[in-house]
Amino acid sequence: MALAFEGIIIYTAISCLGKSLFFAFWSIVIGFFGSILPIVALKSFYNGIKDDVKLFRELRMVRKRYGSDKEIQEDISRVKERIESLNSQLDKLNEEDNNLNELLSSINREILLLQKKLYVVKETFISSTFNVEGDRIDEKLNLEYEESHVEEKVQAIQDEDEKASLGKRFVVTKKLKVKHKSQLSLCFFYGKS
Amino acid sequence: MQNKFNRLIELLQNKMNSKKSERNSIMKRKNIIASNVYVLETDIKTENEKLKELESSLKKYKLYYFKVMGIVLYMILASFAS
Numbered sequence: 001m002a003l004a005f006e007g008i009i010i011y012t013a014i015s016c017l018g019k020s021l022f023f024a025f026w027s028i029v030i031g032f033f034g035s036i037l038p039i040v041a042l043k044s045f046y047n048g049i050k051d052d053v054k055l056f057r058e059l060r061m062v063r064k065r066y067g068s069d070k071e072i073q074e075d076i077s078r079v080k081e082r083i084e085s086l087n088s089q090l091d092k093l094n095e096e097d098n099n100l101n102e103l104l105s106s107i108n109r110e111i112l113l114l115q116k117k118l119y120v121v122k123e124t125f126i127s128s129t130f131n132v133e134g135d136r137i138d139e140k141l142n143l144e145y146e147e148s149h150v151e152e153k154v155q156a157i158q159d160e161d162e163k164a165s166l167g168k169r170f171v172v173t174k175k176l177k178v179k180h181k182s183q184l185s186l187c188f189f190y191g192k193s
Numbered sequence: 194m195q196n197k198f199n200r201l202i203e204l205l206q207n208k209m210n211s212k213k214s215e216r217n218s219i220m221k222r223k224n225i226i227a228s229n230v231y232v233l234e235t236d237i238k239t240e241n242e243k244l245k246e247l248e249s250s251l252k253k254y255k256l257y258y259f260k261v262m263g264i265v266l267y268m269i270l271a272s273f274a275s
Binding site for chain 2: 096101
């Protein structure tokens, strides 16, 4: 119909071309819009009906699935309850996870402390015993002490401690005299000197 | 003295081992919790989707009645007009 209308308009325009150029121009313009606009209107009308039919089908499907809107509301409340319970479970688990994280950090701190202590106890215990007999025990003991290079060992440990910033130590030197024998032992402990 | 130190070392090592095993058990528990959290989050996601679907269904249900009533009203009015 639109094409027929367009044909009529174009025919009129061609026939009037010789008489008036103005009339011919307007004939073409009207012919153009006269053919385009009905097509657009029909298309939009068709699309609207198509959407309506689609929506109606969907609505009928919902209507068939549920007997009444109460059923849907019951389902909704059921799902909401389930979501709430799941959320509470999730909160509990997250709380437990946080507690475990705190516990883990404290355990890690304790392990570090223990490692430090172990390092102190393992690496820094030096004990030297010199058995000296006879006269002039003190002199002999001092000589043995100098020859053993204990002081150098002590210095090396203290240097390492300084590097690791473990604090200062104090040295306990113990001299034991048993009759004619004499013993000297050295122990290293942590302390505030 | 050395014996005392050795005993102390042993004690410290035992303590450290127990702490390490405790840490491992905590890590295991944490892994279990992480997997449970993942499952729960997926469940919540699906339930939320279901909820959205149900809410849209409720809207559609109401719209269906509104449209049907509109058509019926239109037909009554048209019959009166004719």
